[in-house]
Amino acid sequence: MKFNFPWRTYQARLLSELGQHLGDNRLHVVAPPGSGKTVLGLEIMRQLNQPCLILCPTLAIRQQWGERLTQDFLNGQQPDWLSYELEKPGTVTIATYQALHAAVKRGDEVWNTLKRLAAGTLIVDECHHLQKAWWQSLMKTYEQWSPTLIALTATPPYDVSGYEWQRYQELCGLIDAEISMPELIAEGNLCPHQDYIWFTLPAAEEQAPLKAFQEAIDDLLDHLKANYTFREHLKAHPWLIRPEVCLEGIYENPSYFSALMIVLEGIGGVAPATAIGIIGADDSLIPEMNLEWLEMFLNEAFYKDPYFEPLIEQPCMVSIYRRLRKAHAIERRRIYLEEPPHLERRIRQSSSKLHAIAAIARAEYGSMGSSLRLLVLTDYIRAEALPRAELEDSPELQKIGVAPIFEVLRRLFPVEVEIGVLTGSLLILPKLLLPALRQHMAQTGLADSGLLASALPHDPHYVRLQPQEHLRKQMTGLVTQLFNDGQLQVLVGTNALLGEGWDAPAANTLILASVVKSFVTSNQARGRVIRTDPRQPAKAANIWHLACMDPYHHAGGLDWKKLAQRFRAFAGPSFEAAPRIENGVGRFHLGELPITPAAVAQTNRRMLEQAGMRDRLRRAWGESIQRGVHMAEEITLPVIRTRRQKQVYEVYWAKNQAMVAPQLEELVEMGNIVMPMVAAGSVAMVISGLIPPQVLLLVGVLLLLLYSLFNLGRNGYIGRLRRLVRQFEAEQQLRVRWGRVGVAAGLSALAAGAIGGWVTGLTVLLLGSAATGLALSLLQGPKLSAAQRQLDEAGNGSLLIERTARGILLTLRQLEMLSSPYFKIQLRMVESAADQQGCYLEGVTLQEEQLFLELLEEALGPIDNPRYLIVRKHYDGETLLSVQHYAVPGLFGQRRAEAEAYRESLQRQMPEPLELLYTRTFEGRRVLLAARAKTLADPEVMRQAAWR
Structure with missing residues (x-):
């Protein structure tokens, strides 16, 4: 075998990296249609040089593999070692998943023959097609042989359930290489x-049931708020009044525990203090009730929760159930409040x-x-x-x-x-194209006697074709040719x-x-x-x-x-x-x-x-x-929307509020005094002749340059002061009259100009402004700048992302989970939108990029059920101001040593002390419930890919 054509750039790159990708004896490649996956698979098979079984989802794709092998590698010669039948396998056997499943299911001589073949290479093409039964047979084959697995697909099933995705990755592994769309378009292999x-x-008649459903749900919400008996039953739920006795059940279903409190508050009740105490918070942290939370609660209450089982027949519950039935919100013992399946199908x-x-x-x-x-x-x-x-x-x-x-x-x-x-059973063409169709049939050696054409009864310009069985397969190609030719x-x-x-x-x-x-x-x-x-x-x-x-x-x-x-x-x-x-x-x-x-x-x-x-x-x-080199997937997070971020910011805001407002007002008043003093002194020196105006002007320029060096930019003293003033003004905590300083500067310049001319006036304005700015910065700047720095750090979501990302990278390096040279890895921060910050990695493999993003998503997203938590404490001196919790990603949470390594790596990035908390103890579970409750309303971490 030898490939008869030059390799495309991305194909050559993947083949050159083959050794590092096959470290786990598996290769998982994702590439769009038209990128040459088939010839890549055949070349990898050639390099591995072992008996090979190639599995495809359809007979047509099976045939394509054989054609690519003979035409692109063997100069059109059909080898005797190639087989399309599992019953008679060859050195290379190409078959369908269905054929393998049938052989494994029968367990007959075919399966025994395959086991004796013991293929060293197993290629699974378009592996997203693996149905449950096929997957079981394939896994049995894979486990029996332990071959080198080559998984090729254009479309990983990203949108399947978590279990199905886990099953898919169990066989194929993490994605090793992905050929991106821009690469293919740049090479001219796909079109823009x-x-x-x-x-x-x-339509109007389709909207009527949608409107009726929404009105029924609104009626249900009103009824729940007015249903006093139901509210009292809900308030008396043992999970809410005696949570310490029911902790095991709560730990197994914390979402339902949250739903109980959210729905109770949402229908006009008040969550018991015992329940609020379990999560270590107040009711302000309970999210507003929405249909998603209510739907979860109702499904548990009506079909799973033993507490509500004896209450189902009581009027307070029957009235709710009747409204759900009337709204057609129940299908197959499941309640739908947003869009039931029958309405979803209608839309x-x-x-x-x-x-x-x-x-x-x-x-x-x-x-x-x-x-x-x-x-x-x-x-x-x-x-x-x-x-x-x-x-x-x-x-x-x-x-x-x-x-x-x-x-x-x-x-x-x-x-x-x-x-x-063009379908398998319905074929319609314009009547005027029949001669062209028959001409194509003649050119391919097909007799048109087996083709029956009858005009459509409602339009004689079109004919319905009914080919005999031996012509059915050829009709697809013939009609396609008419389409390609523009007819x-x-x-x-x-x-x-x-x-x-x-x-x-x-x-x-x-x-x-x-x-x-x-x-x-x-x-x-x-x-x-x-x-x-x-x-x-x-x-x-x-x-x-x-x-x-x-x-x-x-x-x-x-x-x-x-x-x-x-x-x-x-x-x-x-x-x-x-x-x-x-x-x-x-x-x-x-x-x-x-x-x-x-x-x-x-x-x-x-x-x-x-x-x-x-x-x-x-x-x-x-x-x-031209503006990028590769598709980079990035994590994005709202800057200051998570409850944890808001809480930290509010704590520092309250801490600095009492101190900063008076100092800001003092700063302005100081400017009103300093500016006239500097202006008067400057005028006096010019008039007395002690200093020429030109010298004073030069001094003013030098002071202005010195002022600029210390204060210009977002993080200079003045930059921070401006942001601080804007924040206090937005909160209506301060009304700063900066105009007074401006008026003082203007009047001083006018007076100096009237006495000593325009050069003197300009000099006084420049010198006075620079001297005033320096004086104010040196006298009050450090204190106020420190306050603003605290607020910046507390509210800066980008800083949190960057520090967490660096902590994860450092941990991966320490645990030797990165094969890429660490000095080549670059963490890039991006602003995806006005209030979105994100980051992505450069200099890593696709597997490492995916791993990093998954870890960062776990660390920053809403807390689910991690084994360890990072406890981040904020102090003012010895006073504890705030405590936040973040999940230790699962990869680092299997053993305490690895979790501790992550904490230490993160501590190098964070100014506040961090602690590690194990959540599988009694106290740890209580903290986990509280931490989880505080992140219930947090937005999900988002992932986006962009060419960079």
Whole structure:
């Protein structure tokens, strides 16, 4: 074997790093479609030089592996050591996951043959496809052989449950290498592209149940607040009145303990002092009740909590249950208060999305004209939606599907655009393309006698094709050729057939009309249009996602929420004058959430405006790529929003308040005295002739320079004083009349100018200002600057992030968990937004970057259930002002020695003393509950990737 072509830059880099990635005998590579994962896998197999089993999700992908092997490595020669059958394995065997599962399940001779083969290399392609049963068979195979594992995927299942992700990583390991989208575009292997969102609102008839549900939930909230008996039962819950007796149960379900207090306070009750005492706080730390907390409480109370079980039949509980049933908020013994599944499905499949598809198609055709190659992918065919007679108005057009989408587009473009349908069971083409189709069939040696074509009853310009069984597989390629050649401009199909593995490089626009909000499915579908096309060197692709907003949901509804989550894995240029490549919906700068007709229309107009500028999109990618070298994932945290940060800041603010305000007023009064004195002395010396004005002017300039050296900048005395004054004025603690100093300076300069001329006046102003500034800085600056420094440190979220990050890095180094040279590692701080600070690492491997981010997220995020806590104490002399708790990341919390190493590393960064607390003792549990309660309302730590 020998690869017959030059390696791309990123491929060569990955192959050169192969040794360090295979340290754990596994390689996990993530790369977008079109990046050459297959040839990378084959080259790695060649270098490992052992019998190999390659597993694929489909027969089509299995065939692709064989073609790449023979064409790219063996000059087109089919080797006798290659097998596609597990029953007759060769040195290299290519099979499907399903075939392996069947063999393992049967446990017959096939499995015994495989065990005797004992492949030294196991390649799992598109490993995100691993279903539960397949995964069990694959794990059994892996454990029996212990081979070198090569896991390749374009789409890690980032959006699955925690258990599924853990299962995925159990086999594949951490991601070793990721080929980023900017690298592929810079190499010319993928085209510039952008993901856009088209927002819709449900149709009037679809909004009615949404409004009714929200009104029912509002009624439920009012009823809970008025339900005195229920409130008394809740207040008497043993976890609240005798928590010290129920600590074991509370420790096992601390979220429910929090929910009990939050709901009790939210419906007008007061949490008992015994419960508040357990968390070591006051009721001001209890977050406001929202639907998420109430939903958690109701599910526990009605279906799990033994305390409420004997109360279920009582009127106070029955009335609540009836309201939940009336609102249709219960499905399969689960209560939903935000958006029940039946309403979520209604929004996902809203007919408004059909109109959105038509609007996008109209706009894209207006922009691209005959160059448009639009692909629309959805989940269901719904062939019954096709009218059965001319002029029939089918009611089924209210549902998303291939046939309804075709109908909407057919009516939108009755003449100018040729539309096709390609699915496994439904095939529609314009009648005028039948000769071209038959010509392609003849060129490939296929007889057209097995192809039955019948005109659509409601539109004779289109025909429905029904190929015989032996032609079905070839039809996909034939219709694709018509699309690539431009004879078809719009193609509507299913994700199942065209969403993965289908290759049509001419496609330049994609509308994802899927109701399955899966990252894996979406990313595979996106891969259909971002491939380069030799016939369109300047190709740029637009990808449209549809979001139907729930106007009665506080956050827009679950359709939007899931789409926003999905966008965390899609990168593109931001909507800015100097765009940067980043992931997430933040790059669109949406501002107001579009849940009103006006906001929806405005946002969609903005999206269309951007989508129509494909030349600008190409330039945005090129300019952004030049400004960076790699995709860096960063952690971001609100600057001063967490309760812990606020508490520290408020403590220092109260401490300095009494001292600082009088000193600031004294400072201003001092300026009123010093300025006239300096001015009068200067005038006197000039008039008496003791000092020439020029000399005085030079002295003034020198004093001003000296003043500047000591005071200019954010962290100079004056910089800190200005911030301190602004803070006191904002709190209405101080009304500083700085104008008095200005008036004194102005009058002194005017007097000097009247007596000795303009040079003398300018000299007095300059000298007086500089001398006054120096005097005030030296007399009062140090004290006030120290006060402001304390406030800066207490409220500086960026400083907390940086110090914690450095403590984690130092611990990783001490515990020898970093393979990258420590002197090459750089911690970069960034300001992601006006109130967001973040950081990322340079000079580390992808695995080390991921590890660092996970540790930092644990350390700074809301506290869950760590084995150890860091206790950070703030003192004023010997007086304890405040205590905060932070989690010791799980990796450092397995043994006390490692936890202590982390504390010591963190202590080097922090000015306050830090202590280590073990939470698995009785007292430790109490502190953990208190610490957890204080972080309940903290915002989640966010992760974002950007090209830097």
